[in-house]
Amino acid sequence: MEAADIPMWIVDKVVHQGAEATVTSGSWMGKSAVLKMRRPRGYRTPHLDRKLTRQRLTVEARALGRLQYHELSAPSIIDLDLEQGWILMSKIEGITLFDYLNNKNNLVSEKIKSFGVIIRKLHEIGISHGDLTTHNVLIDSEGNLSLIDFGLAKIFPEVEHLGLDLQVLNECLTASHSEYENAVEDMVAGYLSADSEKEDLISAPEVISRFNEIRGRVRYHA
Numbered sequence: 001m002e003a004a005d006i007p008m009w010i011v012d013k014v015v016h017q018g019a020e021a022t023v024t025s026g027s028w029m030g031k032s033a034v035l036k037m038r039r040p041r042g043y044r045t046p047h048l049d050r051k052l053t054r055q056r057l058t059v060e061a062r063a064l065g066r067l068q069y070h071e072l073s074a075p076s077i078i079d080l081d082l083e084q085g086w087i088l089m090s091k092i093e094g095i096t097l098f099d100y101l102n103n104k105n106n107l108v109s110e111k112i113k114s115f116g117v118i119i120r121k122l123h124e125i126g127i128s129h130g131d132l133t134t135h136n137v138l139i140d141s142e143g144n145l146s147l148i149d150f151g152l153a154k155i156f157p158e159v160e161h162l163g164l165d166l167q168v169l170n171e172c173l174t175a176s177h178s179e180y181e182n183a184v185e186d187m188v189a190g191y192l193s194a195d196s197e198k199e200d201l202i203s204a205p206e207v208i209s210r211f212n213e214i215r216g217r218v219r220y221h222a
């Protein structure tokens with residue numbers, strides 16, 4: 001479909017061409033916005049493809065709504081169309097944490113610690129992210145972190161999903177940011193420090209112990 005069909009949306013440029021989605025930036029009623037449009041995958045049957053698109057957009061919208069409600073920094077939803085496969089959201093001005101870690105040397109340890117804090121907050125509001133790499137965190141000019149890309153998220157996750165979030169990030173930090181030797185320890189320290197110790201939540205130490213178990217499993221099979 002043509003991006004021009006979306007009410008009030010004026011497209012500017014493509015910012016990301018991923019395997020599953022194309023992200024363009026532009027404006028909506030004068031405000032900076034981004035449009036994430038899912039691309040049909042030829043190798044899937046059209047029926048399955050549409051079903052997956054609907055599922056991922058639905059969970060993305062649901063997760064963003066919850067983050068906004070709980071005042072965690074993330075894009076706000078403007079509009080979406082499940083059939084056409086797009087979601088329009090506010091634009092976060094900034095760079096990915098991936099680029100930040102690769103380009104600058106200052107405050108890296110603190111930044112990764114605050115990322116750990118945000119992951120814990122996300123888990124405490126009942127969401128696992130599902131693809132927690134440094135490409136899915138944006139950092140603005142004031143150093144604030146915002147989470148994005150919730151198409152693989154789970155609402156009311158189990159401890160395994162929470163542990164897996166940390167393992168995905170661990171693999172990303174090891175593979176792409178190996179010069180920061182203590183990155184994983186910093187992330188874990190931030191995560192533990194943000195435990196609100198509310199009784200009905202899966203506690204931070206429980207998640208960390210599951211994470212360590214998953215790490216062990218992976219190592220054992222490697």
Ligand SMILES: Nc1ncnc2c1ncn2[C@@H]1O[C@H](COP(=O)(O)OP(=O)(O)O)[C@@H](O)[C@H]1O
Pocket residue numbers: 015016017018019020021022023034036075089090091092093096135136138148149150151
């Ligand atoms: N709300 C946003 N504000 C600014 N940039 C964004 C926003 N959403 C996505 N992007 C940019 O587009 C990229 C891809 O978006 P993402 O939601 O992660 O899609 P994908 O599923 O293809 O990874 C991000 O890494 C980021 O650079």
Ligand SMILES: [Mg+2]
Pocket residue numbers: 135136149
């Ligand atoms: Mg992404």
